[in-house]
Amino acid sequence: MPADTELLHGTLDTLVLKTLAWAPRHGYSIARWIESVSGQALQVEEGSLYPALYRLERKGWIVAEWGLSDTKRRVKIYSLTPEGRDRLAVEVQQWQHFANGVARVLLHAEG
Amino acid sequence: MPADTELLHGTLDTLVLKTLAWAPRHGYSIARWIESVSGQALQVEEGSLYPALYRLERKGWIVAEWGLSDTKRRVKIYSLTPEGRDRLAVEVQQWQHFANGVARVLLHAEG
DNA sequence: CGGCACACCTTGATAATCGAGGTATCGCCG
DNA sequence: CGGCGATACCTCGATTATCAAGGTGTGCCG
Numbered sequence: 001m002p003a004d005t006e007l008l009h010g011t012l013d014t015l016v017l018k019t020l021a022w023a024p025r026h027g028y029s030i031a032r033w034i035e036s037v038s039g040q041a042l043q044v045e046e047g048s049l050y051p052a053l054y055r056l057e058r059k060g061w062i063v064a065e066w067g068l069s070d071t072k073r074r075v076k077i078y079s080l081t082p083e084g085r086d087r088l089a090v091e092v093q094q095w096q097h098f099a100n101g102v103a104r105v106l107l108h109a110e111g
Numbered sequence: 112m113p114a115d116t117e118l119l120h121g122t123l124d125t126l127v128l129k130t131l132a133w134a135p136r137h138g139y140s141i142a143r144w145i146e147s148v149s150g151q152a153l154q155v156e157e158g159s160l161y162p163a164l165y166r167l168e169r170k171g172w173i174v175a176e177w178g179l180s181d182t183k184r185r186v187k188i189y190s191l192t193p194e195g196r197d198r199l200a201v202e203v204q205q206w207q208h209f210a211n212g213v214a215r216v217l218l219h220a221e222g
Numbered sequence: 223c224g225g226c227a228c229a230c231c232t233t234g235a236t237a238a239t240c241g242a243g244g245t246a247t248c249g250c251c252g
Numbered sequence: 253c254g255g256c257g258a259t260a261c262c263t264c265g266a267t268t269a270t271c272a273a274g275g276t277g278t279g280c281c282g
Contacts, residue, residue, distance in 0.1 A: 009120035009238080009269060015216050022222025028229045037219050041212025048270055050231060055269095073229065073278065092217050099210050101152025105126050106203050108148050111133030120238060120269080139260050159239055161262065166238095184247065184260065 008042070012052050014091040015042070017084055020062060026075035027053055053078060061087050119153065123163050125202040126153070128195055131173060137186035138164055164189060172198050 019030045030053075031044035056062045061084030069075045080088070130141045141164075142155035167173045172195030180186045191199070 011213060012269085015213065018217050018219070026229075034216055037216050038212035039215060041208050042216070045271060046229090046231085047233090047272065051269075069229085071228075071279065075229065095213065095217060097152050099213070101149035102122055102126065102206065102210070104150060105145055105148050105153070106129050106206060108129070123238085137260075156240060157260090157262085158241065158264090162238075180260085182248065182259080186260065 008044075008048065011095065012044070012048055013056060014088070014095055015044075016049075016052055016056060017061060017080065017088040017091065020078055020080040021085070021088060024077050024079040026067070026069065026077050028075070030078070056084070059087075060084070119155075119159065122206065123155070123159055124167060125199070125206055126155075127160075127163055127167060128172060128191065128199040128202065131189055131191040132196070132199060135188050135190040137178070137180065137188045139186070141189070167195070170198075171195070 015034050016030055019025060019033050025033065027049060028046075031046065031049050034042055034044050053062070053064070057064055057078075061081055062078045063081055065077050065079070067075055067077045126145050127141055130136060130144050136144065138160060139157075142157065142160050145153055145155050164173070164175070168175055168189075172192055173189045174192055176188050176190070178186055178188045
């Protein structure tokens with residue numbers, strides 16, 4: 001059952017912000033967490049993930065810090081900034097507004 | 112209240128197919144219908160609409176025919192083909208799968 | 223020691239969107 | 253009658269995100 005690739009467009013940033021809402025995480029594990037929590041409905045390619053992380057960092061919504069994982073591997077740990085938290089709230093609301101609109105159209109019964 | 116531009120990515124084709132599910136319509140009115148039914152949550156730019164119509168036509172999911180509107184203007188009327196109807200079902204289901212995944216992530220309470 | 227999962231990164235191709243422009247017609251109002 | 257706004261079509265260039273596919277290196281386990 002293939003993931004709905006392409007649809008991710010524009011949503012990935014929001015998902016990443018959300019992932020960091022509770023605790024800092026390193027890149028690779030952000031991807032795994034999203035896939036897991038979405039019930040495998042979403043698939044996060046690394047070629048999309050890392051550019052997304054740079055985008056968010058450049059905008060000041062997340063910050064990176066080198067550290068060590070549980071398994072003693074060198075990892076880059078990302079945390080949400082206060083601005084990122086504000087932004088997350090905005091984007092979640094925008095998503096709901098948008099998804100609601102789409103749902104109204106797609107579930108519309110009758111011409 | 113600005114529309115959530117950009118997010119449309121990939122969804123527009125599905126919305127257009129859905130619009131034609133009940134009756135044929137001409138391009139301009141497809142855009143207005145989507146905006147209206149979505150409660151203005153979605154905004155359909157003409158620069159996105161017409162390319163989308165050509166895409167769908169090229170794929171054989173809709174067909175175009177020149178005609179006259181109620182107001183006697185020259186219009187291009189689009190209808191869903193049987194293949195387009197099948198495709199609509201697939202895409203609606205994909206959207207729901209995807210939107211569900213996103214919802215699970217964005218509404219996830221607790222790390 | 224070899225292989226696999228982890229964990230990072232980069233590049234080029236593809237593709238969809240948007241904004242802004244353009245044309246033409248119809249109906250309405252002054 | 254003149255003009256303007258809404259209807260209705262189309263096109264172009266710039267932007268941007270995604271993906272696939274490549275690459276590096278390390279820790280762990282058999």
